[in-house]
Amino acid sequence: MRKIALFPFGLLVLMIVLAFAGVGNSPWHATPPAPRQFKWAGAWQPTRKSAADGITQLDTKIGTFITLPDKKALANVIFNVQHKFPGATPWATWAVGDLSQATPAYTNLPHATHEEWLSYMDRLGVKIYLEIFPFKPNAKKGLAASNISTMINTWLTRFKHHACVAGLGIELEYWGKASDSAAAAWDAQIKAHNPAYRLMLRHYDPGHMPPNYRGKGDLIFVDDASEGTMEELNKGFAAWANRFAPTACAFQLGYPADEDGMNGSNELGWWKLKDPIREWGQSILTQVKDANQELGFIWVTALSGKTYHQQWDLTKGAKLPLPNK
Secondary structure, eight states: OHHHHHHHHHHHHHHHHHHHTTOSSOGGGOOOOOOOOOSEEEEEEEEEEOOOTTOOOHHHHTOEEEOOSSHHHHHHHHHHHHTTSTTOEEEEEEEOSOBTTSSSOBOOOOHHHHHHHHHHHHHHTOEEEEEEOOOOOBTTTTBOOOOHHHHHHHHHHHHTTSTTEEEEEEEOTTTOOOOHHHHHHHHHHHHHHOTTOEEEEEESOGGGSOSSOOTTTTOEEEEOOOSSOHHHHHHHHHHHHHHHTTSEEEEEEOOGGGTSOTTSOTTSSGGGSSSHHHHHHHHHHTTOOOTTOOEEEEEEEEEOOOGGGTTOBTTSOOOOOOOOO
Protein backbone atom coordinates (compact mmCIF):
# COMPACT_ATOMS: atom_id res chain seq x y z
CA MET A 1 0.00 0.00 0.00
CA ARG A 2 2.83 2.41 0.86
CA LYS A 3 4.56 1.84 -2.50
CA ILE A 4 1.36 2.49 -4.42
CA ALA A 5 0.70 5.68 -2.47
CA LEU A 6 4.25 7.01 -2.96
CA PHE A 7 4.57 6.26 -6.68
CA PRO A 8 2.46 9.17 -8.01
CA PHE A 9 4.25 11.59 -5.67
CA GLY A 10 7.66 10.38 -6.84
CA LEU A 11 6.61 10.65 -10.45
CA LEU A 12 5.44 14.20 -9.88
CA VAL A 13 8.78 15.15 -8.32
CA LEU A 14 10.60 13.60 -11.29
CA MET A 15 8.48 15.56 -13.76
CA ILE A 16 9.23 18.81 -11.93
CA VAL A 17 12.96 18.11 -11.91
CA LEU A 18 12.95 17.27 -15.62
CA ALA A 19 10.93 20.37 -16.40
CA PHE A 20 13.40 22.68 -14.71
CA ALA A 21 16.20 20.83 -16.45
CA GLY A 22 14.63 21.69 -19.80
CA VAL A 23 13.45 18.17 -20.70
CA GLY A 24 10.09 17.52 -22.34
CA ASN A 25 7.33 19.93 -23.20
CA SER A 26 6.72 21.32 -19.76
CA PRO A 27 4.89 24.64 -19.42
CA TRP A 28 7.81 25.83 -17.32
CA HIS A 29 10.02 25.65 -20.40
CA ALA A 30 7.54 26.27 -23.19
CA THR A 31 9.22 27.48 -26.36
CA PRO A 32 8.73 31.25 -26.57
CA PRO A 33 6.82 32.47 -29.61
CA ALA A 34 8.94 33.52 -32.56
CA PRO A 35 9.56 37.28 -32.54
CA ARG A 36 7.55 39.29 -35.06
CA GLN A 37 9.58 40.60 -37.98
CA PHE A 38 9.13 43.16 -40.72
CA LYS A 39 9.26 41.56 -44.15
CA TRP A 40 9.90 44.93 -45.78
CA ALA A 41 11.41 48.16 -44.45
CA GLY A 42 12.22 51.41 -46.21
CA ALA A 43 10.87 54.81 -47.11
CA TRP A 44 8.50 56.94 -49.15
CA GLN A 45 9.56 58.69 -52.34
CA PRO A 46 9.19 61.64 -52.10
CA THR A 47 10.39 62.00 -48.53
CA ARG A 48 9.57 64.94 -46.29
CA LYS A 49 11.31 67.57 -44.20
CA SER A 50 9.61 68.64 -40.99
CA ALA A 51 8.62 72.19 -40.10
CA ALA A 52 10.39 74.55 -37.71
CA ASP A 53 10.06 74.64 -33.92
CA GLY A 54 6.74 75.14 -32.16
CA ILE A 55 4.44 74.87 -35.19
CA THR A 56 0.82 73.95 -34.45
CA GLN A 57 -0.95 74.92 -37.69
CA LEU A 58 -1.50 71.52 -39.29
CA ASP A 59 -0.96 72.45 -42.94
CA THR A 60 2.52 73.69 -41.97
CA LYS A 61 3.22 71.13 -39.28
CA ILE A 62 2.90 68.23 -41.74
CA GLY A 63 6.12 69.40 -43.37
CA THR A 64 7.03 69.60 -47.04
CA PHE A 65 7.86 67.05 -49.70
CA ILE A 66 11.48 67.27 -50.75
CA THR A 67 13.25 66.21 -53.91
CA LEU A 68 16.54 64.69 -52.85
CA PRO A 69 19.72 65.78 -54.65
CA ASP A 70 20.42 62.44 -56.27
CA LYS A 71 19.62 58.72 -56.34
CA LYS A 72 22.23 57.88 -53.69
CA ALA A 73 20.59 60.24 -51.21
CA LEU A 74 17.33 58.33 -51.67
CA ALA A 75 19.15 55.00 -51.34
CA ASN A 76 20.63 56.25 -48.07
CA VAL A 77 17.15 57.04 -46.73
CA ILE A 78 15.85 53.59 -47.70
CA PHE A 79 18.79 51.66 -46.28
CA ASN A 80 19.10 53.77 -43.12
CA VAL A 81 15.59 52.51 -42.33
CA GLN A 82 16.08 48.95 -43.57
CA HIS A 83 19.26 48.47 -41.53
CA LYS A 84 17.23 48.94 -38.36
CA PHE A 85 15.43 45.68 -39.13
CA PRO A 86 18.02 43.11 -40.27
CA GLY A 87 16.52 40.56 -42.60
CA ALA A 88 13.85 42.90 -43.97
CA THR A 89 13.76 43.46 -47.72
CA PRO A 90 14.52 47.09 -48.64
CA TRP A 91 11.51 48.74 -50.24
CA ALA A 92 9.91 52.07 -51.06
CA THR A 93 6.55 53.41 -52.15
CA TRP A 94 7.20 55.61 -55.18
CA ALA A 95 4.76 58.39 -56.02
CA VAL A 96 4.13 58.95 -59.71
CA GLY A 97 1.86 61.34 -61.56
CA ASP A 98 0.46 64.74 -60.68
CA LEU A 99 0.58 65.64 -57.00
CA SER A 100 -0.37 69.29 -57.38
CA GLN A 101 -3.71 68.67 -55.65
CA ALA A 102 -2.14 66.81 -52.72
CA THR A 103 -1.46 68.36 -49.31
CA PRO A 104 1.36 69.23 -49.24
CA ALA A 105 1.58 69.70 -52.99
CA TYR A 106 4.57 68.34 -54.88
CA THR A 107 6.10 68.73 -58.31
CA ASN A 108 7.03 65.20 -59.23
CA LEU A 109 10.28 63.97 -60.70
CA PRO A 110 10.74 64.30 -64.46
CA HIS A 111 10.53 61.10 -66.48
CA ALA A 112 14.29 60.90 -67.04
CA THR A 113 14.94 61.10 -63.30
CA HIS A 114 12.38 58.39 -62.56
CA GLU A 115 14.16 56.17 -65.07
CA GLU A 116 17.63 56.85 -63.70
CA TRP A 117 16.64 56.35 -60.07
CA LEU A 118 14.55 53.25 -60.71
CA SER A 119 17.43 51.73 -62.67
CA TYR A 120 19.60 52.30 -59.62
CA MET A 121 17.01 50.60 -57.41
CA ASP A 122 17.08 47.65 -59.85
CA ARG A 123 20.79 47.29 -59.17
CA LEU A 124 20.46 47.68 -55.40
CA GLY A 125 17.72 45.04 -55.04
CA VAL A 126 15.12 47.46 -53.65
CA LYS A 127 11.45 46.55 -54.10
CA ILE A 128 9.38 49.44 -55.43
CA TYR A 129 5.62 49.98 -55.32
CA LEU A 130 4.64 52.69 -57.76
CA GLU A 131 1.96 54.80 -56.08
CA ILE A 132 -0.83 56.77 -57.72
CA PHE A 133 -2.93 59.53 -56.16
CA PRO A 134 -6.43 59.56 -57.68
CA PHE A 135 -8.72 62.50 -56.93
CA LYS A 136 -12.46 62.99 -56.84
CA PRO A 137 -13.91 65.60 -59.21
CA ASN A 138 -13.46 69.22 -58.14
CA ALA A 139 -16.15 71.42 -59.67
CA LYS A 140 -14.67 74.63 -58.21
CA LYS A 141 -11.38 74.01 -59.98
CA GLY A 142 -13.01 72.49 -63.05
CA LEU A 143 -11.23 69.17 -62.51
CA ALA A 144 -12.72 65.84 -63.50
CA ALA A 145 -12.36 62.69 -61.43
CA SER A 146 -9.17 60.72 -61.94
CA ASN A 147 -9.40 57.65 -64.13
CA ILE A 148 -7.72 54.99 -62.00
CA SER A 149 -7.71 52.41 -64.78
CA THR A 150 -5.86 54.80 -67.08
CA MET A 151 -3.41 55.72 -64.32
CA ILE A 152 -2.61 52.06 -63.62
CA ASN A 153 -1.94 51.29 -67.27
CA THR A 154 0.02 54.48 -67.86
CA TRP A 155 2.52 54.00 -65.07
CA LEU A 156 2.94 50.24 -65.23
CA THR A 157 3.41 50.39 -69.00
CA ARG A 158 6.02 53.09 -68.50
CA PHE A 159 8.02 51.46 -65.72
CA LYS A 160 7.30 47.71 -65.64
CA HIS A 161 10.58 46.98 -67.43
CA HIS A 162 12.33 47.74 -64.13
CA ALA A 163 13.09 44.63 -62.09
CA CYS A 164 12.59 46.59 -58.87
CA VAL A 165 8.87 47.20 -59.52
CA ALA A 166 6.87 44.78 -57.37
CA GLY A 167 3.40 46.24 -57.70
CA LEU A 168 1.30 49.37 -57.51
CA GLY A 169 -0.23 51.28 -54.61
CA ILE A 170 -3.31 53.48 -54.56
CA GLU A 171 -3.59 56.34 -52.07
CA LEU A 172 -7.27 56.50 -51.11
CA GLU A 173 -7.24 59.71 -49.06
CA TYR A 174 -8.40 61.91 -51.95
CA TRP A 175 -10.56 59.26 -53.60
CA GLY A 176 -12.65 57.46 -51.02
CA LYS A 177 -13.41 53.89 -50.00
CA ALA A 178 -12.27 50.92 -52.05
CA SER A 179 -15.25 48.67 -52.77
CA ASP A 180 -14.78 44.96 -53.31
CA SER A 181 -15.59 45.29 -56.99
CA ALA A 182 -13.19 48.20 -57.49
CA ALA A 183 -10.34 46.44 -55.66
CA ALA A 184 -10.92 43.30 -57.74
CA ALA A 185 -10.79 45.30 -60.97
CA TRP A 186 -7.61 47.14 -59.95
CA ASP A 187 -5.97 43.91 -58.84
CA ALA A 188 -6.80 42.16 -62.11
CA GLN A 189 -5.55 45.10 -64.13
CA ILE A 190 -2.26 45.20 -62.26
CA LYS A 191 -1.75 41.46 -62.64
CA ALA A 192 -2.44 41.72 -66.36
CA HIS A 193 0.88 43.57 -66.55
CA ASN A 194 2.63 40.99 -64.37
CA PRO A 195 0.93 38.15 -62.43
CA ALA A 196 3.45 38.60 -59.62
CA TYR A 197 2.54 42.26 -59.03
CA ARG A 198 0.73 43.08 -55.79
CA LEU A 199 -1.94 45.68 -55.13
CA MET A 200 -1.27 48.03 -52.21
CA LEU A 201 -4.02 50.23 -50.75
CA ARG A 202 -3.30 53.07 -48.34
CA HIS A 203 -5.43 55.03 -45.87
CA TYR A 204 -5.62 55.64 -42.12
CA ASP A 205 -9.24 54.48 -41.78
CA PRO A 206 -9.69 50.70 -41.96
CA GLY A 207 -13.17 51.31 -43.34
CA HIS A 208 -11.58 52.45 -46.60
CA MET A 209 -10.15 48.99 -47.29
CA PRO A 210 -12.30 46.56 -49.35
CA PRO A 211 -14.64 44.75 -46.93
CA ASN A 212 -14.19 41.23 -48.29
CA TYR A 213 -12.04 41.11 -51.41
CA ARG A 214 -8.61 39.61 -50.77
CA GLY A 215 -7.84 38.32 -54.27
CA LYS A 216 -5.02 35.78 -54.31
CA GLY A 217 -4.21 36.63 -50.72
CA ASP A 218 -1.42 39.00 -51.74
CA LEU A 219 -2.98 42.42 -51.11
CA ILE A 220 -1.13 44.88 -48.86
CA PHE A 221 -3.11 47.27 -46.65
CA VAL A 222 -1.14 50.32 -45.47
CA ASP A 223 -2.09 52.36 -42.40
CA ASP A 224 -0.66 55.89 -42.63
CA ALA A 225 -2.18 57.31 -39.44
CA SER A 226 -0.47 60.32 -37.87
CA GLU A 227 -1.18 63.36 -35.71
CA GLY A 228 -1.36 61.64 -32.33
CA THR A 229 0.80 60.35 -29.53
CA MET A 230 2.91 57.28 -30.22
CA GLU A 231 0.78 55.28 -27.79
CA GLU A 232 -2.41 56.24 -29.63
CA LEU A 233 -0.88 55.54 -33.04
CA ASN A 234 0.57 52.20 -31.97
CA LYS A 235 -2.78 51.06 -30.64
CA GLY A 236 -4.28 51.86 -34.03
CA PHE A 237 -1.45 50.21 -36.00
CA ALA A 238 -1.75 47.00 -34.02
CA ALA A 239 -5.54 46.99 -34.32
CA TRP A 240 -5.16 47.48 -38.09
CA ALA A 241 -2.83 44.48 -38.47
CA ASN A 242 -4.87 42.27 -36.15
CA ARG A 243 -8.13 43.18 -37.89
CA PHE A 244 -6.89 42.35 -41.38
CA ALA A 245 -4.70 39.32 -40.58
CA PRO A 246 -3.60 37.25 -42.40
CA THR A 247 -3.60 39.94 -45.13
CA ALA A 248 -0.22 41.68 -45.38
CA CYS A 249 -0.17 45.08 -43.66
CA ALA A 250 2.28 47.95 -43.52
CA PHE A 251 2.65 51.06 -41.39
CA GLN A 252 3.62 54.42 -42.87
CA LEU A 253 4.88 56.51 -39.99
CA GLY A 254 7.52 58.92 -38.82
CA TYR A 255 5.56 61.87 -40.18
CA PRO A 256 6.74 65.44 -39.49
CA ALA A 257 3.53 66.17 -37.56
CA ASP A 258 4.50 63.57 -34.96
CA GLU A 259 8.15 64.52 -34.57
CA ASP A 260 7.15 66.82 -31.71
CA GLY A 261 3.84 67.19 -29.89
CA MET A 262 0.70 68.29 -31.66
CA ASN A 263 0.88 71.35 -29.41
CA GLY A 264 4.33 72.13 -30.81
CA SER A 265 6.10 71.04 -27.63
CA ASN A 266 9.51 69.40 -27.93
CA GLU A 267 8.69 67.49 -24.76
CA LEU A 268 6.73 65.02 -26.90
CA GLY A 269 7.11 63.17 -30.18
CA TRP A 270 9.23 60.52 -31.86
CA TRP A 271 12.30 62.73 -31.77
CA LYS A 272 12.56 61.96 -28.04
CA LEU A 273 13.38 58.30 -28.71
CA LYS A 274 17.00 57.29 -28.64
CA ASP A 275 16.59 55.25 -31.84
CA PRO A 276 13.22 56.35 -33.29
CA ILE A 277 12.97 53.99 -36.26
CA ARG A 278 14.00 50.81 -34.46
CA GLU A 279 12.19 51.57 -31.20
CA TRP A 280 8.95 52.59 -32.87
CA GLY A 281 8.95 49.58 -35.14
CA GLN A 282 9.63 47.13 -32.33
CA SER A 283 6.90 48.64 -30.18
CA ILE A 284 4.37 47.86 -32.92
CA LEU A 285 5.65 44.33 -33.53
CA THR A 286 5.08 43.34 -29.92
CA GLN A 287 1.35 44.02 -30.33
CA VAL A 288 0.79 42.08 -33.58
CA LYS A 289 -0.82 38.71 -32.90
CA ASP A 290 -0.23 36.72 -36.11
CA ALA A 291 3.42 35.63 -36.25
CA ASN A 292 3.05 34.68 -39.92
CA GLN A 293 1.53 37.94 -41.12
CA GLU A 294 3.64 39.84 -43.66
CA LEU A 295 4.43 43.29 -42.27
CA GLY A 296 6.03 46.37 -43.77
CA PHE A 297 7.54 49.57 -42.38
CA ILE A 298 7.63 52.85 -44.35
CA TRP A 299 9.36 55.90 -42.85
CA VAL A 300 8.50 59.43 -44.01
CA THR A 301 10.72 62.16 -42.50
CA ALA A 302 14.22 62.23 -43.98
CA LEU A 303 15.29 65.64 -42.67
CA SER A 304 14.34 67.64 -39.59
CA GLY A 305 13.58 71.33 -39.63
CA LYS A 306 13.78 71.56 -35.82
CA THR A 307 16.68 73.49 -34.32
CA TYR A 308 16.96 70.85 -31.60
CA HIS A 309 16.95 67.89 -34.01
CA GLN A 310 19.32 68.95 -36.78
CA GLN A 311 21.19 65.65 -36.53
CA TRP A 312 18.19 63.88 -38.07
CA ASP A 313 19.39 63.34 -41.61
CA LEU A 314 18.69 60.01 -43.29
CA THR A 315 20.09 61.12 -46.65
CA LYS A 316 23.63 60.10 -45.79
CA GLY A 317 25.65 57.55 -43.85
CA ALA A 318 24.00 54.26 -44.81
CA LYS A 319 26.07 51.25 -45.83
CA LEU A 320 24.78 50.66 -49.35
CA PRO A 321 25.04 47.29 -51.07
CA LEU A 322 27.29 47.05 -54.10
CA PRO A 323 25.06 47.64 -57.13
CA ASN A 324 24.51 44.68 -59.43
CA LYS A 325 25.75 45.23 -62.96
